[in-house]
Amino acid sequence: MNYQACVCNLCGTGCGQFLKTDGTRVLGVAPIVSHPVSKGKLCVRGWHANELLNTNERITTPLIREDGRLREASLDEAVSLVVRRLGECNGAADEIGLLASARSSNEDGFALRRLAREVFKTHLLGVGAEAGHRNSMDSLSHAFGYPGAVGDLTRIDKADYILIVGTDIARQNPIIGGNLHAAQRRGARLVSLSSSRTQMAKLSTKHFQQKPGTKALVLNALAKALHALRTVNHARHADIDRLAGYTQYVNALRTISSVALENASGIRYEEIEEEAQILDAARSVVILFPSGISGLDKRTIEAICNLAVLTDRMDDPQSALIPVAGISNLQGSFDMGLSGEAGHSVFGSLADPDSPLRALFVVDHDDGIIRNRERIAALELVVYCGAFRNAFMDLADVVFPLTAYNESDGTYTCADRRVQLTRKNTDTPGAGLPGWRVYQAIAEQAGYTWGWRDAAEVFLAITDAIPAYHDLTHHRLAKGFGIHWDITAFPAAGQMKFHEVQIDYPKSPTCEEFPFALMVGKGRHFWHQNNLMRKTLIPRREYDQTLLLYPQGYVEICPEDAQKLKVKDKWLVHLTSSTGTSMKIAVKVSPDVQPGTAYIPYFIKNMISDFLIRYDNAFSAGEESIIPVRIEEK
Amino acid sequence: MYLLTTQDINDLARELQKTHAVYGPQVNAQTGQVFFDLLAESELPDLDAAIPSMPVKEILFPQMERILKYSYDAQAQRVTLEKQYGEKPKVLFGLRPCDLAGIQCLDRFFLGQEFVDDVYLAHRRQSLLITNTCTRPWDQCFCVCTHTGPAADEGFDLDLTRLDDGYLVQVGSEKGQALADAHGWKTAEHRRLAEKAAVVDRCVERFPDQAKDNKAWISRAMNRITTGFVKHEIWEYIGQQCFECGACSFVCPSCSCFNIEDVTLCGDSCERLRTRDSCSFSGYTRMAGDHNPRAPVEDRRNKRFFCKLSYTQSKKYLRPGCVGCGRCQLVCPGDIGLPNVVQYIRRETTE
Numbered sequence: 001m002n003y004q005a006c007v008c009n010l011c012g013t014g015c016g017q018f019l020k021t022d023g024t025r026v027l028g029v030a031p032i033v034s035h036p037v038s039k040g041k042l043c044v045r046g047w048h049a050n051e052l053l054n055t056n057e058r059i060t061t062p063l064i065r066e067d068g069r070l071r072e073a074s075l076d077e078a079v080s081l082v083v084r085r086l087g088e089c090n091g092a093a094d095e096i097g098l099l100a101s102a103r104s105s106n107e108d109g110f111a112l113r114r115l116a117r118e119v120f121k122t123h124l125l126g127v128g129a130e131a132g133h134r135n136s137m138d139s140l141s142h143a144f145g146y147p148g149a150v151g152d153l154t155r156i157d158k159a160d161y162i163l164i165v166g167t168d169i170a171r172q173n174p175i176i177g178g179n180l181h182a183a184q185r186r187g188a189r190l191v192s193l194s195s196s197r198t199q200m201a202k203l204s205t206k207h208f209q210q211k212p213g214t215k216a217l218v219l220n221a222l223a224k225a226l227h228a229l230r231t232v233n234h235a236r237h238a239d240i241d242r243l244a245g246y247t248q249y250v251n252a253l254r255t256i257s258s259v260a261l262e263n264a265s266g267i268r269y270e271e272i273e274e275e276a277q278i279l280d281a282a283r284s285v286v287i288l289f290p291s292g293i294s295g296l297d298k299r300t301i302e303a304i305c306n307l308a309v310l311t312d313r314m315d316d317p318q319s320a321l322i323p324v325a326g327i328s329n330l331q332g333s334f335d336m337g338l339s340g341e342a343g344h345s346v347f348g349s350l351a352d353p354d355s356p357l358r359a360l361f362v363v364d365h366d367d368g369i370i371r372n373r374e375r376i377a378a379l380e381l382v383v384y385c386g387a388f389r390n391a392f393m394d395l396a397d398v399v400f401p402l403t404a405y406n407e408s409d410g411t412y413t414c415a416d417r418r419v420q421l422t423r424k425n426t427d428t429p430g431a432g433l434p435g436w437r438v439y440q441a442i443a444e445q446a447g448y449t450w451g452w453r454d455a456a457e458v459f460l461a462i463t464d465a466i467p468a469y470h471d472l473t474h475h476r477l478a479k480g481f482g483i484h485w486d487i488t489a490f491p492a493a494g495q496m497k498f499h500e501v502q503i504d505y506p507k508s509p510t511c512e513e514f515p516f517a518l519m520v521g522k523g524r525h526f527w528h529q530n531n532l533m534r535k536t537l538i539p540r541r542e543y544d545q546t547l548l549l550y551p552q553g554y555v556e557i558c559p560e561d562a563q564k565l566k567v568k569d570k571w572l573v574h575l576t577s578s579t580g581t582s583m584k585i586a587v588k589v590s591p592d593v594q595p596g597t598a599y600i601p602y603f604i605k606n607m608i609s610d611f612l613i614r615y616d617n618a619f620s621a622g623e624e625s626i627i628p629v630r631i632e633e634k
Numbered sequence: 635m636y637l638l639t640t641q642d643i644n645d646l647a648r649e650l651q652k653t654h655a656v657y658g659p660q661v662n663a664q665t666g667q668v669f670f671d672l673l674a675e676s677e678l679p680d681l682d683a684a685i686p687s688m689p690v691k692e693i694l695f696p697q698m699e700r701i702l703k704y705s706y707d708a709q710a711q712r713v714t715l716e717k718q719y720g721e722k723p724k725v726l727f728g729l730r731p732c733d734l735a736g737i738q739c740l741d742r743f744f745l746g747q748e749f750v751d752d753v754y755l756a757h758r759r760q761s762l763l764i765t766n767t768c769t770r771p772w773d774q775c776f777c778v779c780t781h782t783g784p785a786a787d788e789g790f791d792l793d794l795t796r797l798d799d800g801y802l803v804q805v806g807s808e809k810g811q812a813l814a815d816a817h818g819w820k821t822a823e824h825r826r827l828a829e830k831a832a833v834v835d836r837c838v839e840r841f842p843d844q845a846k847d848n849k850a851w852i853s854r855a856m857n858r859i860t861t862g863f864v865k866h867e868i869w870e871y872i873g874q875q876c877f878e879c880g881a882c883s884f885v886c887p888s889c890s891c892f893n894i895e896d897v898t899l900c901g902d903s904c905e906r907l908r909t910r911d912s913c914s915f916s917g918y919t920r921m922a923g924d925h926n927p928r929a930p931v932e933d934r935r936n937k938r939f940f941c942k943l944s945y946t947q948s949k950k951y952l953r954p955g956c957v958g959c960g961r962c963q964l965v966c967p968g969d970i971g972l973p974n975v976v977q978y979i980r981r982e983t984t985e
């Protein structure tokens with residue numbers, strides 16, 4: 001049998017995937033029919049994993065930069081060099097930074113953190129996409145007592161009422177999207193809240209198309225209506241009213257004015273009241289929101305948590321509240337402690353020209369965006385570890401080859417805390433090693449003994465150190481399709497709390513001079529900065545065709561606005577922002593966006609570096625960041 | 635017509651393994667999922683296993699195949715071409731009748747037209763097809779509606795039917811006959827045909843209770859599709875549900891579309907890869923100069939159903955392009971596997 005079961009590594013859904021392999025090469029892909037979440041389906045990424053895993057663009061040997069060029073080196077040589085050079089830096093003084101990968105296994109992540117703290121003695125540790133996910137984790141911890149999803153993804157299949165806040169999940173996590181669509185067909189009420197008419201919105205029972213920046217307001221209004229209904233009905237729901245923060249929350253909700261709501265969000269309160277009636281009658285409620293790089297801002301996530309608590313349905317066995325991660329092991333990376341610590345941010349250090357940072361250790365970075373390139377280039381030492389060749393190598397002094405996800409044993413924790421095991425099923429080309437082996441080699445050279453012989457032993461150390469993983473082993477995980485980590489490891493689990501809310505009516509930052517609200521979104525064939533998809537054949541063709549049609553990228557506007565501007569699809573326009581940055585870009589006319597709004601997928605390099613970079617919050621506020629712009633015919 | 639014991643069948647499989655690459659149904663231990671894959675030396679085909687989860691076309695037209703390697707020696711100014719695919723004769727042991735029908739469709743596409751596809755021919759030329767009559771349907775099956783099962787009626791070399799006291803073996807080609815002659819198999823009496831018919835009848839009777847996932851009134855839908863009577867809104871609703879994953883094409887025994895790409899290796903050599911492709915992708919129909927006759931997703935989506943169900947296409951295959959395996963329904967994250975689309979169309983007709 002050439003088919004080997006594993007877990008797809010291309011987003012946080014964690015679909016069950018067979019790879020057809022002869023042990024040296026991956027020949028094909030098949031879905032796992034009995035997987036409880038993916039149920040025999042895969043998305044376009046998952047179906048083309050074989051193309052990615054066959055790419056010739058692999059890093060196959062350690063490399064060392066000499067006279068400006070990378071040359072092959074032995075592992076020992078590379079390890080010694082790293083140890084010697086990093087030994088000259090003072091980690092405790094924030095001179096060494098580490099950037100982890102949210103696609104690495106838990107074993108790799110755990111070992112990397114140990115390398116940072118124990119060997120390099122640095123607190124400067126971070127993982128890409130962390131800002132968005134940290135908001136989710138903080139809010140969930142406050143509201144439910146632990147940093148992770150409430151319930152799990154299989155509850156979509158049984159819940160009465162499902163709310164999706166602000167993501168085109170059909171594109172970002174298509175298999176979850178498919179399950180949602182199936183839920184809608186079996187009769188669940190599927191409600192989308194998003195400013196543009198996404199595919200998921202089209203497949204929903206109800207779409208609230210709010211004005212940009214007002215998701216939190218609409219969610220709070222829904223909470224107000226739900227609460228009012230229950231007060232009128234004298235419905236006492238458990239002890240919701242005794243929870244911490246209740247009074248402040250309810251008092252704040254009461255202040256919401258229907259008129260101001262409608263003005264700000266474009267949504268009538270009556271419509272929300274009707275929705276609240278249906279929500280009130282639902283026995284089980286599932287709420288999903290995007291987390292990570294295109295995640296929501298803090299106030300929206302807090303509004304989501306509050307609404308979830310207020311429904312008083314979260315302890316129903318079919319209810320859930322899930323931060324849907326776009327990257328396979330984002331949740332696991334947080335569990336392993338790879339996200340930054342307060343007061344120590346790698347991204348901050350890179351951005352600050354006066355920071356003490358001297359060396360950077362990077363794992364599997366997405367090369368679509370290398371921010372602070374000059375700063376990185378000027379560092380004394382840059383180490384890059386990865387399975388695939390990548391633009392970051394140009395900046396690296398030392399490079400270590402890693403295995404791809406099917407070339408070593410490892411566990412991955414997907415969006416809903418499900419920890420799944422992938423076993424090695426194919427040999428790695430060249431001298432690639434699992435990350436933990438590289439980090440252990442470095443630690444050993446520096447005089448530390450970790451003593452791990454295989455990934456299962458690393459996992460044992462994880463179960464000792466990370467309480468939520470205490471009862472898991474590779475052996476247990478080898479049966480079935482993963483196990484959700486244990487929320488009861490957190491003493492506060494189950495103690496619900498409300499977040500403090502402030503009701504505001506965000507005014508559109510647009511004005512006569514800059515009449516469009518520009519939002520940064522994602523393009524269809526653009527995932528994970530396309531670091532990986534660009535190494536496939538078919539998905540890359542699909543992406544290229546977008547680029548062929550819109551070589552300079554595109555900005556999506558609605559047909560009415562296009563008419564007003566007297567422009568047509570693919571015409572070039574000038575986009576000028578209120579801070580004065582500008583760029584030339586093509587127009588894409590789409591009926592799915594609202595008048596007065598413009599969407600831009602962020603895959604064009606110039607755009608990231610020149611145009612958006614000034615808008616710091618375009619990264620941190622994710623979907624909710626709005627930039628006022630003017631669009632002019634060229 | 636011969637009657638063989640299970641032992642005889644197993645001996646045949648083992649014997650063929652000496653000279654052929656033998657493929658057959660196998661159950662994945664961890665998941666219980668069935669694949670039709672290369673049998674290891676000691677393995678026997680599991681003739682009772684369910685319909686394989688992936689189509690048998692994987693053997694003749696794999697998801698990804700290296701078909702050519704070429705390199706250029708600049709000094710000698712010489713180009714070298716190397717064929718990358720093997721030609722070891724194959725046995726497909728225990729094919730379900732629907733998968734056989736799929737191979738017949740592929741044969742017509744790759745071999746039966748103006749151009750003959752060398753790579754497919756190389757795999758196909760020396761392959762021996764042994765079918766296995768279905769004694770029961772599975773949830774997803776609707777071959778009774780596409781006339782592709784539960785028993786095969788042509789195109790096999792040998793056809794097996796499990797009877798109470800052994801396997802009835804019918805011969806469908808000279809190759810099959812040669813095998814029978816070489817082994818001196820025991821001929822079966824004529825009454826065995828009636829026994830086979832009873833097996834098939836019993837299987838057909840079980841469809842209403844067991845093959846519950848899909849009911850497709852194909853002939854009716856063919857008519858509507860061919861005459862262009864399906865309303866645009868229906869196609870739009872179908873298109874909206876497409877997540878553009880390509881799965882339906884990848885798992886369909888009769889889908890034949892592919893993409894060719896030359897991938898540069900290190901130095902001066904290049905590999906030519908053929909991968910399966912799908913009409914659900916917009917890059918698939920894009921032409922030079924950026925014209926895309928099927929840009930909106932619903933236009934791409936209905937293409938698949940035209941291909942499977944319209945008379946004009948069926949003339950090419952000499953049968954409908956759908957062979958009733960139900961796989962596209964299982965893998966679709968939307969709700970638009972072929973049998974379901976037929977339902978949508980039928981519902982519209984009755985309304």
Ligand code: SF4
Binds near residue numbers: 010173
């Ligand atoms: S949805 Fe995510 S995990 Fe599932 S197949 Fe697609 S990329 Fe892989």
Ligand code: SF4
Binds near residue numbers: 958
């Ligand atoms: S169209 Fe669907 S049901 Fe018909 S043969 Fe293809 S995969 Fe099977």
Ligand code: SF4
Binds near residue numbers: 876879882969971
């Ligand atoms: S399987 Fe379904 S979603 Fe995927 S391409 Fe085919 S029709 Fe579209």
